[in-house]
Amino acid sequence: LIAAAQRHGARVAIARVESLAPQNGCVRVVTNRGVLEAGSVVVTVNAWTRDLIPALHETMMPVRGQALAYAPIRRVFRAGVGAAVTPTGEYWHQTPEGAIVIGGCRACAPGRDVGVTEMVPTPAVTAAIEQILPRLFPRLDGLTVTRRWAGLMAFTADYVPVADAAPEMPGVWVAGGFCGHGMPFGMRFGQLLAEAALTGATPSALMPFRLARPTLQPPHLQR
Amino acid sequence: MSVFHDAPSYWQATAPAPVMSTDLPATAQIVVVGGGFFGAATAYFLAHAGAAPLVIEQVAPAYGATGRNGGFHVVGTAEGYADAVVRLGRDTARAVMQITLDSRALLRQVIAEEQIACDYRETGHLSLALGDAQYADLRRHVAALHADGFAADLLDRHQTQELIDTPLSDEITGALYGAEDALLHSARLVMG
Numbered sequence: 001l002i003a004a005a006q007r008h009g010a011r012v013a014i015a016r017v018e019s020l021a022p023q024n025g026c027v028r029v030v031t032n033r034g035v036l037e038a039g040s041v042v043v044t045v046n047a048w049t050r051d052l053i054p055a056l057h058e059t060m061m062p063v064r065g066q067a068l069a070y071a072p073i074r075r076v077f078r079a080g081v082g083a084a085v086t087p088t089g090e091y092w093h094q095t096p097e098g099a100i101v102i103g104g105c106r107a108c109a110p111g112r113d114v115g116v117t118e119m120v121p122t123p124a125v126t127a128a129i130e131q132i133l134p135r136l137f138p139r140l141d142g143l144t145v146t147r148r149w150a151g152l153m154a155f156t157a158d159y160v161p162v163a164d165a166a167p168e169m170p171g172v173w174v175a176g177g178f179c180g181h182g183m184p185f186g187m188r189f190g191q192l193l194a195e196a197a198l199t200g201a202t203p204s205a206l207m208p209f210r211l212a213r214p215t216l217q218p219p220h221l222q223r
Numbered sequence: 224m225s226v227f228h229d230a231p232s233y234w235q236a237t238a239p240a241p242v243m244s245t246d247l248p249a250t251a252q253i254v255v256v257g258g259g260f261f262g263a264a265t266a267y268f269l270a271h272a273g274a275a276p277l278v279i280e281q282v283a284p285a286y287g288a289t290g291r292n293g294g295f296h297v298v299g300t301a302e303g304y305a306d307a308v309v310r311l312g313r314d315t316a317r318a319v320m321q322i323t324l325d326s327r328a329l330l331r332q333v334i335a336e337e338q339i340a341c342d343y344r345e346t347g348h349l350s351l352a353l354g355d356a357q358y359a360d361l362r363r364h365v366a367a368l369h370a371d372g373f374a375a376d377l378l379d380r381h382q383t384q385e386l387i388d389t390p391l392s393d394e395i396t397g398a399l400y401g402a403e404d405a406l407l408h409s410a411r412l413v414m415g
Contacts, residue, residue: 001263002242002284003415004337008270014244016281017256029254031279034247038254038277044262046288048281052256067291069233076388080295080406083351091293093406096342101233103293119229119291136351137389149232151291158310159301160319175261181301182288183260183409187333188326190264197253197265198274208311208318215311 020052020172027171040197043166046176047117047152053174055167059216060154060177064113066125067103068148074098076140083136088112090132099146105129114155121148153180158215163189163206165196173197175209232291238410242284251277259289263413267333285410296330296405297348298323303360304375305367317371324373327403339415341408348404349378349386351395358396365399376400 002012015031020041022028027038043052047062077100080093090104105128106112113125126148133140156162156177163175173196175189192203202210255266258280269276280286300307300319307316334343352358361377368375376399383398384391 001260001267001333001337001339001413001415002258002278004333004339005263005266005270005276005278006242007337008267009273009275010266010270010278011248011251011275012242012244012258012278012280012284013247014281014283015247015279017279020256027254029256029279031247036247036254036277037250039252041254041256042262042265044255044257044259044265046257046259046261048257048287065288065291067232067293074388079347079349079386079400080293080297080404081349081351081387082297083353084357085353091295093294093346095233095294095406095408096344099233101294121230136353136392136395137387138392140389147230147233147236149230149291151232151288153288159307160311160315178261178288179301180292181297181299183292183296183407184298184323184326186260186264186326187329188322189261190266191268191329193261193265194268194272194274197269198272205322208315208322213315 017052020169022170022172040171040173042193042197043172043174044176046178046182047154049154049174049176053166053169053172056174059162059211060156061114062117063153063155064116064118064150065103065106065153065180066121066129066148066150067101068126068129069146070100071144071146072098073100073142085132085135086128090129092133102129102132104132117152119150119152121150153178155179156216161185161209162211163193163209164211165202167211234294234408234410235285235290238285238408238414242414248277253277254279258284258413259287260409260413285413289413290410292409294406294409295348296327296407297401298327298404303364305363308367313371320371320373337415339412341412341415343405343407345403345405348401349383350399351383352397353394354396361397361399374402376402
């Protein structure tokens, strides 16, 4: 998608955005490689959102997820598979090369890895992940781990992502809080946030994802 | 040498080298902060509309959750659909579900138009049930999906076994099957 975007005229810069400051009808974008002025900004950093939009600190909670890959084996799984061996769930699929990528077992981490932002896997969780396939498929053998990793998700209180204008930051749009389930939102959210940035108005299709929805308010304010 | 400070995922380790980057300009009409799937999609639609956006990514495209996930495209709400209906109300749950179907249609279209080689394949997705209580839960979700006009199949243990080429343990009682759900290479999707 990035190469396709570049063919249509997008540019890509590698820099860490440190803050966003709306002023005089534009947005000052402060990075570790310099400052620029933007007409509008779309924030698409999910677990890192609260670094740039402090008002969303409580809305999108970073949560660490862990996964590993097994070396290629014969074709066993064609479909993707999910299961709830632990309460937080597991998932795996076999790639065209025959490798199996599997993750989950967050329930085996202290505090379920909620609020953890170090992108490193831990022995307790990866050991639990390694027990999933042998438990569910007792005849499956030859599983050899080739790599282990971790990543950051962001969760909202009602398990629905946010997509809206950033609070009190004119010219800044934001979406995130995909709750470990962002892939099926990415394209349409991209299209709708592009529309928001181009028109300056929130598309009506984003109503279910607004920050002011009842199910996202603190419990004592709901209903 | 890897550009990743942390242990790279299977996807990050098997994706092509990151795209060419430019120096930071002094001004830009529209900036997209973040080079994951959603940021790349936003930049794609902005560029397609002629807006020449600037993407600013802190480390590399697909450095965050996109590049470290399970490689799934499974439509629907993050929690089971019947639970989402109770929590959100039926109209909102249906709207969230519909967004994911619309998003899949866009993904199919753009992958074809831009010839993005990301191993996208609609293999179907199985959500397994372990024991009778989980099977009853899946039955509830399938009923709620059907009531709102969405597709899903409830498979019994025998039908589930037919889709997995190794014997199932006794605790697997069945599955919810989404026939059009897909698998993909997340990092190649973002780079492509």
